[in-house]
Amino acid sequence: MKFGICVASRPADLDYVVEAERLGFSHAWMADSQMIWSDVYAMLALAAERTSTIQLGTGVAVAGTRLAPVTAASIATINQLAPGRTFCGIGTGNTAMRIMGHPPLQIAEFDEYLAALRPLLRGEETDFRWRDRTARIVHQMPDHGFVNFDPPPPLYVSAFGPRALDLAAQHGDGLITSAPPDPVAVRALRGAVTERRREHGHAEDRASFPIASLTTIAVLQPGEPVDSPRIKEMVGAFAIAALHYAYEQYAQFGRGPSPHLRDIWDEYVAAVESVPEERRHLRTHLGHNCWVIPEEERFLTAQLIERSCLVGTPSELRSRVDALEAAGLDQLVVLPPLATKEEVIADVARVLIDRTDGVPDPVALRS
Template identity: 30%
Template sequence: MRVGVRIPPCAPVTEVVAAAAEAERLGFDEVWFPDSQLLWRDVFTVAATAAAATSRVTLGIAVSTVATRHPSVVASAARTVGEVARDRFVLGLGVGNSSVWPVGLPASTGAELRAGLGTVRALLAGEEVDFGGVRSRLRDPVPVPLHIAASGPRNLRLAGEIADGVILLSGISPGTLGSATARVREGADAAGRRDEPVTTVSAYCRVTDDVARDARELKPVCAAIAQHGGVPFLALAGVHVEVPPMSLPGVYPDVLHAEDWDAAVRACDPYISDAAAVAFAHEFCLFGSGEEITRRLETVREAGADAVFLQHVGSYDLPFPLLENVAGKVLPLL
């Protein structure tokens, strides 16, 4: 199983690229960059620059959207990164979330995601596409694997049906992970696919000897899941929370990408108990000693995951502590 890390493009491009190069040096297999045009630097520029500064690590975007960019623009940008990365680039697509909410746009529907991915794929394959009666193609196309990020059953089935890979946002709890992979298989079976999509599991991670102390930082993550209909999903793993309002005092731009994380934690206290945060850390996340995280990664692998990418809490700092701790205390055990 490949192990990757999420690096938000939250600093000047040279610093973000230095973090990606450090991840490669430390032995990580993959580096994933999130995309949100108001929060971070342009993700395709960062990915192309990182491709030029690395030689082995796979570079992925987790994830872009066809809601803020026309599919032809997405295809052109992906082609450009693909030229530099030379078979080391993966494009993840999703419904939008932090890309669409701050600019007043709705998230993509499943039909829009299906159509957008189809257009991007056709253009990257050099095919002509009908744009409302105008037929056009992309010059100098480069094939790029297309993954879908999904948590709900419909998009999980969609990923199984049409995507080269799926990025699971279900955490690592055996119950929720098993349910998510089953929905992906349903989509693949319905499409008559012989091969299932590459499965990548996203998980928050912290190497720590005191989970009870550090789990508090996960409260905004729990709150964001609850705000978007995930209370039953959390309860399936024994994590019981109340649904916070969509807007919390002192939290900008949203609870999952709060600029003041400590303030977001405090704002979530009335809705997410300390016990719920600890349960979430144990069930959904990779919080614990190097040995504990390694054991849990083995269960993720046994559940059928091809890769996992680890992320730290927060959106505006580079994950150097996570890189160093995982490289020193987890990767050698794997």
């Protein structure tokens, strides 16, 4: 299993990326959401100068806010700075578009976008349609130090539902998602990817199409419950972001809550919808994956944490990670909150990357 970090893009956190590289994390996925974080490509350029081995890429870039040739040139510029260790994650904008009051790209639009982006990432000529006009385009100065398409940055397509998953299998070199940390769910996901890859005429072997899944991880102390104040501080932002996403699915598509949300659902929906509809998009994602706003702390239940995050003792976490890998997962991408991110990745490195026993727990040493 590979372990990556997802970074809420912020220049002050470049040392965090450097530390993740030192600890053995394989990938740094820089988040792209223009109304809440810093510019992702500026962050990647700075990180490229500060690191030497960790893979750097977008986690994920938003198709709705940048044209395909702009995305290709941007990530190829990073590939010029960090040759061979750059990747491109791309999605429809589940957060970035919604916080501007607009839905993510529709599937047909995303399909057209990916069809243009994939050859552009290889420096190849392709059709590009804009404002109802289609023309052939290609980067005209690929060999003069502006960009680098050799090797091409791998394309990871973000997908959650079956239609987006089909696009990932058709156009992508890999999948970035946020599956429940459950071997049953991962096995079903790997089976669906394999079937769709076969239908699109691609290789069926697992090595040709890695699956990465976004989560966060916390190591329990002896006798500690999964909803202790300390664990809530370490995983709460990610768990609450999963609740935000569930609300968006309800608001846009009328989808009801999953069983682990039913006890809090009516109260949570009432809290969100107490804000006038024309301003609700400014409320729904407050604190997104960085912290939990005070009025949402009451929704951070043990059931929500267990469903969205990996929490357990060192031996439990090792067993669960091994089971996820056996089921078909290739990378866990860890997204801790801002306040505890260094502590979280130190624990992950100690328990899951190095897998060293008998190493003092830094939390226990401070207590």
